[in-house]
Amino acid sequence: KQEVTQIPAALSVPEGENLVLNCSFTDSAIYNLQWFRQDPGKGLTSLLLIQSSQREQTSGRLNASLDKSSGRSTLYIAASQPGDSATYLCAVNWTGNQFYFGTGTSLTVIP
């Protein structure tokens, strides 16, 4: 069964701190993996997409890594800001069709 797990479910950090969000998935034969941000009551904002052949992707203060052999991906956020507070979702695509989503990590950055 294809499942995506995110730990922790919630995380609270002081402003300026670097942090790592974790995502694990069953079955390493993925097509790609995507990290999203979701603000309360809002839709999804795509942050980073990692193809199966890639090891990491970077955008600004965000860096996502992919280790297929261990079934893990991490999202690294550098120098966190209060505006980074949101729920971060990891989603895995195994076939090129639907995405399977984790339950998310709710991040709060304290000023």
Next chain:
Amino acid sequence: GAVVSQHPSRVICKSGTSVKIECRSLDFQATTMFWYRQFPKQSLMLMATSNEGSKATYEQGVEKDKFLINHASLTLSTLTVTSAHPEDSSFYICSARNRDRALGEQYFGPGTRLTVT
């Protein structure tokens, strides 16, 4: 960049009525669109896959007669929630796959929040 829109963004309806949600790809053609549902404090779950010109494929446990999907053109898919009930209240999000790009490259709409009273 690729844009997917949804209309309406928010809708409140009375129990027993039907609601139609539109998903449009604005600058690309999508032979396949996906409809997801998100209940409060839960993750997104796929409801159905919408294919242009053919019948939608529904996930197990999703009633096809209740959630009618029509994908009549390469830029529009609609989800109609028929005889809506309070338990159908949820956040509905669509994604569209660009037919001219690689598989797995999808763009998500902003979502529609449905509240059934």
